[in-house]
Amino acid sequence: MALLQISEPGESSAPHQRRLAVGIDLGTTNSLVASVRSGEAICLPDERGRSLLPSVVHYDGNQVLVGYEARALQAVDPLNTIASVKRLMGRGQEDVTRLANVVPHEFVAAEASTVPRIRTAGGDFSAVEISGEILKCLAQRAEQSLGGGPEGVVITVPAYFDDAQRQATRDAARFAGLNLFRLLNEPTAAAVAYGLDQDADGLIAVYDLGGGTFDISILRLNKGVFEVLATGGDSSLGGDDMDHALGEWIVEQAGFSDIDAVLARKILIAARSAKEQLSHGDSATISIDHAQPWQAEIERAQFSDLIEPLVRKTLSACRRALRDAGIDKQEIAEVVMVGGSTRVPLVQTMVGDFFGRKPMCELDPDQVVALGASIQADILAGNKPDSDMLLLDVLPLSLGIETMGGLCEKIIERNTAIPVARAQEFTTFKDGQTAMSIHVVQGERELVSDCRSLARFELRGFPPMVAGAARIRVTYQVDADGLMSVTAEETTSGVAADIVVKPSYGLTDQEIETMLRASMDHAREDIEARMLREQQVEARRVIEAIDAALVQDGEALLSESELSAIRLKRNELEERLESAGSDELKQLIKAVEQVSETYVARRMNASVRQALAGKQIDEVDV
Amino acid sequence: MAIHLSDIAASRVQHFLENRGKGIGLRLGVKTTGCSGLAYVIEFVDELQEDDEVFETKGVKVVVDKKSLVFLDGTEVDFAKVGLNEGFQFKNPNAKDACGCGESFTV
Numbered sequence: 001m002a003l004l005q006i007s008e009p010g011e012s013s014a015p016h017q018r019r020l021a022v023g024i025d026l027g028t029t030n031s032l033v034a035s036v037r038s039g040e041a042i043c044l045p046d047e048r049g050r051s052l053l054p055s056v057v058h059y060d061g062n063q064v065l066v067g068y069e070a071r072a073l074q075a076v077d078p079l080n081t082i083a084s085v086k087r088l089m090g091r092g093q094e095d096v097t098r099l100a101n102v103v104p105h106e107f108v109a110a111e112a113s114t115v116p117r118i119r120t121a122g123g124d125f126s127a128v129e130i131s132g133e134i135l136k137c138l139a140q141r142a143e144q145s146l147g148g149g150p151e152g153v154v155i156t157v158p159a160y161f162d163d164a165q166r167q168a169t170r171d172a173a174r175f176a177g178l179n180l181f182r183l184l185n186e187p188t189a190a191a192v193a194y195g196l197d198q199d200a201d202g203l204i205a206v207y208d209l210g211g212g213t214f215d216i217s218i219l220r221l222n223k224g225v226f227e228v229l230a231t232g233g234d235s236s237l238g239g240d241d242m243d244h245a246l247g248e249w250i251v252e253q254a255g256f257s258d259i260d261a262v263l264a265r266k267i268l269i270a271a272r273s274a275k276e277q278l279s280h281g282d283s284a285t286i287s288i289d290h291a292q293p294w295q296a297e298i299e300r301a302q303f304s305d306l307i308e309p310l311v312r313k314t315l316s317a318c319r320r321a322l323r324d325a326g327i328d329k330q331e332i333a334e335v336v337m338v339g340g341s342t343r344v345p346l347v348q349t350m351v352g353d354f355f356g357r358k359p360m361c362e363l364d365p366d367q368v369v370a371l372g373a374s375i376q377a378d379i380l381a382g383n384k385p386d387s388d389m390l391l392l393d394v395l396p397l398s399l400g401i402e403t404m405g406g407l408c409e410k411i412i413e414r415n416t417a418i419p420v421a422r423a424q425e426f427t428t429f430k431d432g433q434t435a436m437s438i439h440v441v442q443g444e445r446e447l448v449s450d451c452r453s454l455a456r457f458e459l460r461g462f463p464p465m466v467a468g469a470a471r472i473r474v475t476y477q478v479d480a481d482g483l484m485s486v487t488a489e490e491t492t493s494g495v496a497a498d499i500v501v502k503p504s505y506g507l508t509d510q511e512i513e514t515m516l517r518a519s520m521d522h523a524r525e526d527i528e529a530r531m532l533r534e535q536q537v538e539a540r541r542v543i544e545a546i547d548a549a550l551v552q553d554g555e556a557l558l559s560e561s562e563l564s565a566i567r568l569k570r571n572e573l574e575e576r577l578e579s580a581g582s583d584e585l586k587q588l589i590k591a592v593e594q595v596s597e598t599y600v601a602r603r604m605n606a607s608v609r610q611a612l613a614g615k616q617i618d619e620v621d622v
Numbered sequence: 623m624a625i626h627l628s629d630i631a632a633s634r635v636q637h638f639l640e641n642r643g644k645g646i647g648l649r650l651g652v653k654t655t656g657c658s659g660l661a662y663v664i665e666f667v668d669e670l671q672e673d674d675e676v677f678e679t680k681g682v683k684v685v686v687d688k689k690s691l692v693f694l695d696g697t698e699v700d701f702a703k704v705g706l707n708e709g710f711q712f713k714n715p716n717a718k719d720a721c722g723c724g725e726s727f728t729v
Contacts, residue, residue: 002710002711003702003707003709003710004662004664004712005664005708005709005710006635006666006710007663007664007665008665008666008670009649009665009666009667012663012664036710037640037709038634038710039639039640039643040641041636044706046706047705047706141706144705144706144707145706145707146707147707147709366714502684568675
């Protein structure tokens with residue numbers, strides 16, 4: 001007997017053609033799957049009623065275990081049990097080597113492929129495959145709960161995820177055999193879950209405090225469209241730090257010394273349980289069963305004092321994000337709370353005081369992202385009539401191109417809403433040039449060496465022309481999932497080349513923040529460096545032009561003394577090319593131009609004479 | 623002529639209507655698609671149509687168009703859980719034969 005769900009008016013589908021869709025929150029610690037049933041978004045629980053699935057995968061050679069079973073094996077078999085794989089998504093060998101001290105896994109030295117793989121008893125696996133196992137497990141749960149496989153899924157990613165990390169998430173969906181409708185930013189999903197997309201236009205802050213990470217996002221809702229104005233946070237700040245703070249208090253109060261791993265674990269478990277009790281009650285009992293048993297009461301106020309510095313830290317990240325978005329905190333219309341740690345009363349109070357309004361925390365903060373994703377998936381599957389909700393995301397960092405002198409020319413500015421396509425025209429630097437190397441970079445700095453290289457390709461085979469005559473149109477396109485394609489076309493000849501950017505390694509949110517901060521800290525020197533590089537490029541161009549002209553007709557048009565005067569200034573410029581500052585170079589270039597003025601005029605006359613030689617005045621086109 | 627809701631079905635419908643925040647009731651009906659001839663329709667109702675009949679049962683307004691009512695008279699709608707799945711079921715005395723999945727039927 002079929003189990004039917006209530007449809008929107010007029011949206012009933014034919015039997016066996018129900019448009020099932022789910023939203024998946026693929027988290028660092030836990031993952032969830034949600035779906036809209038009879039108009040209500042709900043997280044789908046497993047057989048034991050648990051909606052969270054620990055994002056842990058265990059490989060033992062015979063089978064793959066995902067979730068609680070895998071997590072249980074973490075302590076006994078750490079090498080074959082992989083947790084927090086989200087941190088490895090879209091990362092290359094270099095990044096992973098840096099993490100090697102932090103995670104216990106053995107990475108397979110990759111030669112042919114740049115994707116690092118983790119060695120386990122069941123084989124070598126990439127982050128994409130491991131995440132794919134988590135997705136498969138959730139998809140299976142969805143299939144059992146909905147009475148059929150989902151037609152499509154929406155998977156959430158952090159707003160700061162770069163192209164490589166988004167692509168890796170896409171690949172994981174493909175590996176799991178899922179049809180990905182689209183990726184959705186986590187803060188946007190949370191806002192959708194609260195139905196804020198139906199509200200009046202305004203600014204929304206999404207405060208996401210999880211177990212080990214903190215993210216703040218500032219969104220703007222404009223005519224039903226969400227834009228991410230700014231993101232910020234701390235990738236190593238969360239509820240675990242609260243447990244540690246309370247743990248230290250316990251150690252101090254109990255006077256424990258010689259703390260071994262077992263005792264440390266007991267203390268942390270007791271701390272976490274007390275923290276959870278204090279979310280509902282005014283006091284909690286902490287008892288530690290140890291060689292030296294200990295028990296004590298803790299008041300909520302005491303706990304609040306312990307964690308206050310941590311919460312304060314999140315608020316300074318909020319302040320930075322607001323500054324980055326260029327808005328005042330009074331302008332924020334709603335504050336959405338996400339992540340289990342926002343259950344802590346002090347967090348709610350301090351965030352409320354900071355923004356001057358009561359934060360939204362009615363929905364389960366662990367589920368809110370998955371719920372929003374499922375609402376979006378339901379719309380994309382076509383289960384809602386005349387729904388015009390289109391969710392917009394923005395680029396976390398500017399996308400640019402390398403120009404002469406190692407300078408970065410930004411083609412799409414950071415915080416531009418995607419999907420977006422922007423084109424810019426470039427030209428050749430040298431006479432007879434028939435190829436151009438396109439170097440795609442990401443970042444805010446003026447010099448390419450300070451930005452991140454995404455891709456490099458060549459446009460070859462356009463006809464030789466004088467410098468500056470070729471018209472090369474470079475188009476940058478970023479789709480709704482944040483993936484990028486670049487096309488270069490020489491428009492007079494139609495020669496074109498393109499590339500899809502699947503960068504080999506990613507950036508953490510911290511690195512993005514560092515890059516952003518660096519661009520502000522180095523703003524002045526970056527501009528100076530840019531001006532210097534520009535003058536150097538110009539100087540080289542002047543020297544080349546002079547040399548080429550002198551070879552052609554220098555001796556014919558110039559006297560000995562004129563020639564040596566030009567050579568003198570030219571050589572002075574060349575000598576100082578690498579060492580002079582931009583102002584000095586400018587002066588030197590000017591000097592060369594001044595001394596060559598008469599020469600340039602004579603060349604002009606000579607070429608005019610040549611063009612007119614032997615012609616009657618009426619034959620000349622004017 | 624009547625249509626019934628089981629207690630649990632009525633309370634689920636009320637919950638879903640409340641959650642949706644609008645709608646006057648639950649539309650039940652049939653349409654001629656599916657592998658066995660007719661298929662059930664179960665939808666929220668925002669506005670009544672001309673030939674709609676409205677039944678009030680257990681606090682829920684059940685809306686059925688006259689054409690569908692012929693095939694649905696005496697039906698009881700239940701809400702069931704099977705494994706991880708859950709949803710509404712039609713117990714229809716008019717149905718002579720249903721396809722394996724139970725989403726469509728013949729009279």
